[in-house]
Amino acid sequence: MSEYIYDEKERFDGEKVKVLGPTYEEGKPDGSYDWKARLDTRELTVNYLRSALRYWYSKDWFGSERRKKDA
Amino acid sequence: MAEEKKRSIDKATEELLEKAEKEQISTAFFRADEIRPCPIGVEESCCKVCSMGPCRLPRSKKGEEKRRVGVCGATIETVVARNFARKIAAGTAAHSDHAREVVETFLKAALGQAQGFEIKDEVKLLEVALDFNIEIEGKEIKDIAVELGRKALDEFGKQHGELVYIGKAPLKRQELWRRLGVVPRGVDREVVEVMHRTHMGVDQDYTHIIEQATRCALADGWGGSMISTDLQDIMFGTPVPVVGKINLGVLKEDEVNVVVHGHEPFLPELLAAASRDPEIKKLAEKAGAKGINLAGMCCSANEVLMRHGIPCAGNFLQQELALVTGAVELMTVDVQCQMQGLQDVAACFHTKLVTTSDRAKIEGAVHMEFHPDSGLDMAKKILKMAIENYPNRRGSVYIPDQARDIVVGFSHETINYLLGGLFRASYRPLNDNIINGRIRGVAGVVGCNNVRTVHDSAHIAMIKELIKNDVLVLTTGCAAMACGKEGLLTPEAAREFAGDGLAEVCEAVGIPPVLHMGACVDNSRLLIAATAMVKEGGLGDDLSDLPVVGAAPEWMSEKALAIGQYFVASGVFTVFGTTWPTVGSEKVTRHLFEEFEEIYKGMWAYEEDPVKAAHLMISQIDKKRKALGLEKARERVLFDMAMRRELA
Ligand code: SF4
Ligand code: SF4
Numbered sequence: 001m002s003e004y005i006y007d008e009k010e011r012f013d014g015e016k017v018k019v020l021g022p023t024y025e026e027g028k029p030d031g032s033y034d035w036k037a038r039l040d041t042r043e044l045t046v047n048y049l050r051s052a053l054r055y056w057y058s059k060d061w062f063g064s065e066r067r068k069k070d071a
Numbered sequence: 072m073a074e075e076k077k078r079s080i081d082k083a084t085e086e087l088l089e090k091a092e093k094e095q096i097s098t099a100f101f102r103a104d105e106i107r108p109c110p111i112g113v114e115e116s117c118c119k120v121c122s123m124g125p126c127r128l129p130r131s132k133k134g135e136e137k138r139r140v141g142v143c144g145a146t147i148e149t150v151v152a153r154n155f156a157r158k159i160a161a162g163t164a165a166h167s168d169h170a171r172e173v174v175e176t177f178l179k180a181a182l183g184q185a186q187g188f189e190i191k192d193e194v195k196l197l198e199v200a201l202d203f204n205i206e207i208e209g210k211e212i213k214d215i216a217v218e219l220g221r222k223a224l225d226e227f228g229k230q231h232g233e234l235v236y237i238g239k240a241p242l243k244r245q246e247l248w249r250r251l252g253v254v255p256r257g258v259d260r261e262v263v264e265v266m267h268r269t270h271m272g273v274d275q276d277y278t279h280i281i282e283q284a285t286r287c288a289l290a291d292g293w294g295g296s297m298i299s300t301d302l303q304d305i306m307f308g309t310p311v312p313v314v315g316k317i318n319l320g321v322l323k324e325d326e327v328n329v330v331v332h333g334h335e336p337f338l339p340e341l342l343a344a345a346s347r348d349p350e351i352k353k354l355a356e357k358a359g360a361k362g363i364n365l366a367g368m369c370c371s372a373n374e375v376l377m378r379h380g381i382p383c384a385g386n387f388l389q390q391e392l393a394l395v396t397g398a399v400e401l402m403t404v405d406v407q408c409q410m411q412g413l414q415d416v417a418a419c420f421h422t423k424l425v426t427t428s429d430r431a432k433i434e435g436a437v438h439m440e441f442h443p444d445s446g447l448d449m450a451k452k453i454l455k456m457a458i459e460n461y462p463n464r465r466g467s468v469y470i471p472d473q474a475r476d477i478v479v480g481f482s483h484e485t486i487n488y489l490l491g492g493l494f495r496a497s498y499r500p501l502n503d504n505i506i507n508g509r510i511r512g513v514a515g516v517v518g519c520n521n522v523r524t525v526h527d528s529a530h531i532a533m534i535k536e537l538i539k540n541d542v543l544v545l546t547t548g549c550a551a552m553a554c555g556k557e558g559l560l561t562p563e564a565a566r567e568f569a570g571d572g573l574a575e576v577c578e579a580v581g582i583p584p585v586l587h588m589g590a591c592v593d594n595s596r597l598l599i600a601a602t603a604m605v606k607e608g609g610l611g612d613d614l615s616d617l618p619v620v621g622a623a624p625e626w627m628s629e630k631a632l633a634i635g636q637y638f639v640a641s642g643v644f645t646v647f648g649t650t651w652p653t654v655g656s657e658k659v660t661r662h663l664f665e666e667f668e669e670i671y672k673g674m675w676a677y678e679e680d681p682v683k684a685a686h687l688m689i690s691q692i693d694k695k696r697k698a699l700g701l702e703k704a705r706e707r708v709l710f711d712m713a714m715r716r717e718l719a
Binding site: 034035036038039042045046047048049051052053055056057 | 192197198202606607
């Protein structure tokens with residue numbers, strides 16, 4: 001995080017927050033950014049579904065809804 | 072001298088309207104001056120469902136206590152609710168008929184019978200297969216696709232039970248829908264039941280009519296539309312961030328211009344492929360052009376823009392103006408939002424208007440029906456027709472020098488990925504930034520243009536106000552294109568237009584403050600993104616707990632009403648502008664604007680002034696924040712690029 005320089009600005013509720021100042025990186029991609037291309041085997045894909053899309057496809061992780069039942 | 076009427080905030084539109092006026096070409100803008108809305112119709116106080124009518128039931132004048140009923144005794148509440156429900160049914164039918172076409176083509180693609188189509192996104196195929204409870208282990212991709220296609224097709228004609236995608240909603244929302252008895256059974260069944268209940272002499276309790284309209288709208292959002300989005304993603308690829316260009320300036324004076332307009336992405340996808348064919352390129356050069364320039368209009372544009380970066384010529388009210396440039400050799404139209412006026416404009420030039428769907432013809436246009444089994448051949452034929460037409464340009468060609476860079480392609484999967492990397496993809500950073508107050512809330516601003524509002528003005532005024540107040544905006548349809556033309560769809564826009572908190576997050580993640588999520592059917596992506604926020608945790612356990620709101624400030628299509636109704640029934644406060652279709656009945660309006668909050672914990676609102684509407688949305692967001700105990704934002708660790716890199 002040390003490579004970043006921050007400015008202090010005011011948020012909508014009046015609190016001060018740190019924002020990325022001069023070290024802001026422009027995020028415009030050059031072409032199409034196909035992050036899914038890395039998922040090239042069935043195993044990787046299923047892993048991805050169960051972890052990245054755990055909200056629906058994980059067997060043992062169910063976010064706020066699980067927490068609700070535990071409480 | 073009377074001040075000249077402002078018609079659009081977009082310079083290209085104004086320039087071409089001037090050209091049209093000079094050349095005496097009729098466009099929707101000019102026709103709107105000649106046709107004022109019927110004062111009774113605009114309040115939806117007219118019933119014409121049987122031939123004893125039409126029965127007109129205008130509101131009582133001030134001080135007058137008159138109870139008006141139709142010949143059959145139908146009250147104004149029944150009449151207004153009927154009209155409202157029928158519009159929702161029509162909107163749902165439009166989306167779901169599109170979806171059915173998608174499923175049928177998908178099945179053909181899976182069976183290898185659709186020329187030029189394939190299963191492009193296997194990851195999404197497996198994802199959707201899990202939704203449909205299809206066993207994926209050890210099975211060939213093709214077999215999974217065929218099984219999915221068949222099961223998806225069943226969703227339309229199913230008579231009992233629940234639509235599969237209802238199971239994707241937050242558990243609490245599912246329970247609420249079940250308790251209220253509004254879970255859709257099959258997509259077609261709900262549309263048919265609205266039509267039956269609103270037939271003369273059937274359902275005559277406005278709350279009961281609206282209840283069925285709600286079930287029908289849910290069949291759109293969590294049914295037809297979601298099926299379209301997902302299966303299109305599988306066939307054509309789930310959108311990922313891509314750079315594109317927008318506005319009429321994307322047309323080219325020295326190239327063969329082909330504009331794809333409508334809603335179904337099949338032919339546009341194949342035209343995109345065929346336009347890269349060396350044989351086609353050579354033919355274009357032979358005709359004296361530098362090449363083929365493919366551009367989109369309306370939601371077909373959104374589809375190919377998101378997937379291929381194909382430039383977008385403009386939104387709904389710019390369709391006739393694209394032809395007014397005199398530079399369009401050929402425009403294809405399939406279904407939805409295409410004006411019949413296009414043919415008259417085309418006839419003023421050399422332009423060929425080609426209707427391509429078996430569902431829609433336009434008198435005077437060339438009809439060439441698209442069938443997936445010979446799709447690629449047809450795409451080539453259409454391009455050849457356009458090339459042959461290039462030397463026929465006549466009259467003055469004028470292309471406004473207006474086009475802007477945009478970054479699009481924010482499917483909910485991509486947002487999830489951008490926030491956390493490939494295997495720790497997560498909505499956590501978004502939720503955290505809402506909790507710590509950098510992001511105040513999220514707004515889905517969607518929908519059409521409407522000639523009764525200055526073109527694009529309401530979208531832009533509302534969205535600028537929202538992002539200035541740290542509200543992250545998700546957008547689709549013609550609203551998304553308005554944002555693109557105004558420069559709101561680039562990461563740099565965060566610095567220029569967003570509040571400090573939102574700008575900080577956008578800069579850290581590298582996203583624009585307004586995320587383009589696709590076409591009108593892709594509003595289902597917004598439902599899924601909001602559901603992911605709930606499931607991630609920390610912001611309540613239902614969609615109605617989230618500081619999330621919706622709006623369509625320039626709506627005009629019946630589809631927009633269906634979308635609004637499924638947002639509201641999913642628990643989202645939703646505000647429309649321009650006009651509101653239940654003003655004829657105070658009771659029906661109160662039901663939707665107030666009582667709905669009790670029932671669905673989401674409600675409708677209407678506000679003509681887009682900035683005031685933005686503040687209504689912000690106050691709803693603040694209300695939800697307060698209920699979550701977030702009115703005093705908590706400080707959390709800043710989630711910046713370096714931290715994200717660690718996660719990737
Ligand atoms: S259904 Fe009743 S209110 Fe409607 S047109 Fe017929 S008679 Fe009139
Ligand atoms: S947003 Fe409205 S006008 Fe635009 S394509 Fe969709 S339905 Fe048509």
